[in-house]
Structure formats: C-alpha cells, structure tokens
Amino acid sequence: MIFRLNPSSGIPLYLQLMEQVKHAVETGALGEGDQLPTIRSMAEELVMNPNTVVRAYRELEREGVIELRHGSGAFLKASSESRARVIRKAQMAMESMIERLLHQGLTEDELRRVFANELAKAEEKRVVAAGTERTR
Amino acid sequence: MIFRLNPSSGIPLYLQLMEQVKHAVETGALGEGDQLPTIRSMAEELVMNPNTVVRAYRELEREGVIELRHGSGAFLKASSESRARVIRKAQMAMESMIERLLHQGLTEDELRRVFANELAKAEEKRVVAAGTERTR
DNA sequence: TGTAGTGTGTCGGTAAACTAGTACACTTTA
C-alpha cells in the first residue's frame, strides 16, 4: 500500500500521514481489523521519525479511526459502511479533470490553489445555505 | 478582495497567506504595481498577527512575487503574462465538479483527500514520463 | 512451562519552526 508525503509542502508531516490513512480507509484499501504498518516500518517507508508516526497514530486513535495496542500494533476500528464506491467515482472524475487541466498548461501549484479556493467557496455557500434554512 | 485562511487546517498561516496572494495574481485580481493590503490591515482582516503577515510577505518577496518598501507598502512585481484566462476556465470546471461531487454525498474532507492524492499521482506520472523521455 | 529474543507501542527531553507581542525606523501627508 502506498502512502504519500510531501515533506516540502510545509504541511505538518503527522497531518499528512493522518490524511493518507483516512484516504486508505475511504477507498477501501484499509478495512476494519486491518493492521496498519508498524510505527517503525511506516517511519522508514516515509522517511520520517517514528515519534512523528506515533503522533499521527495517536491523533487517529483519538478520532476513533484506529486502535493502538501496546506491544501488538495499530489496527483499524470498525467504521460506518464503506464509501469506496462513491470515492472511486470521484477519483476517476478528479483524475481526468486534473489530466485535462495540466494538459491545458496549468501547473500543479496553480491547480492546487484553484481547488483549495473553489472548495472554500463551496463550503461557504453551504454554510450560508444552512443558515438560510434555519432562519425560515 | 477576499483572502481566505483556515486556522484549524494545521497548515502554517503564513503559507496559506502566500497561497492566497499567488492565487489572486493568477486570477488577475492583483496585477503588476498593485499594492497589497498593509501588514496591519491584512492581519486584522484575517485575524492573524502582523508579524505572521510579515513572514508571508517576506517569503513572497524572496520568491520575486512582491516588493516591500520600508514605510511605503508592499507592491506586486511584474510577472509574466497573465494566466487569468486559463485559470478562470479551470475555476469554472473545478467549481462544477466540486458541486457535483458534494451533491453526490462526498464530504469536503473526503474531496480534499481525493484531490491531493490524484494530484500526487499525476505529478508522479509526469516525473516518470520525463525520466523516460530523458533516457531515450 | 519458563525464559530469552524479537516485535511493537510509550515516554521524556531537545531543537527547529511557527505564531504572537511590542518597540523601532522609514515614508507619506497635512
């Protein structure tokens, strides 16, 4: 299984690892009861400090995603129904859009900023719509 | 002009501000010679420390995006030809895709992770393709 | 069945990075 980190992005490494684990769950790559890579092997694979992996695993446990067992390992907790189907459709749609936009000359950085801003706008719209609903 | 920050994302605030400024340039909202909001007004608007704004502005200056003039302000430097047209097309395409995927039941977090991973994969593909070109 | 070795998570301390607070210095304006 592939976990991806970008050490030069400025985003804290432990947050990136948390996102990767959650994504693996969402796509069905990891399921209930599965064991996560050990702290030391994940650290080696991603070239980061074991304690940083611990930090990510601790947060994931606090959020109820995994369970840490001293001396045994880190395991996926039961989650609600798999979202893999809808996630995979989104992946395919996103992949083709990204290919197209990169082909049209956008850079990865430009694309990243466009996405972040459009998503922020969509979130704001939803918040406004929810507020409007409430005041009816 | 709207700059957006998400203080709870874990991403350093100064990096987020840098991204917002670059995005404003890309979309044409800011152009050569324009003055950026002052350090204090940007800090107030975004509810962050003036020194954090300084940190972002300093990095942007180091990258050649803006120019800081002691006692006068922060100004946009000349850039290559505006990318606004291609960026706007990307914004529209991205906006409609995001609306559609959110409507299909994805959460913002899931969407963010899908995008980050598909972009990382696309980057890897391009690196591999470039390497293959070189070895010919 | 007990013990040693291996595997795996936990903990405390330190350095670097990020953020905030406050005072100083340059430029512009009235």
Next chain:
DNA sequence: TAAAGTGTACTAGTTTACCGACACACTACA
C-alpha cells in the same frame, strides 16, 4: 515639521519533528 501610515526587528510562547530509552506482547526454544 509633526502626525499618521507602513515596514523592520527583537523577544517569548507554542507547535512540530527528532533522538534515544523504556515497557508490553508475542514467538521460539529448551
């Protein structure tokens, strides 16, 4: 020329990442 506006610099606190040792669980062997 003084006041207001704007960037610069220093210090302190918090967060992130790393380093090394400790403790629990599992496995193999006598």
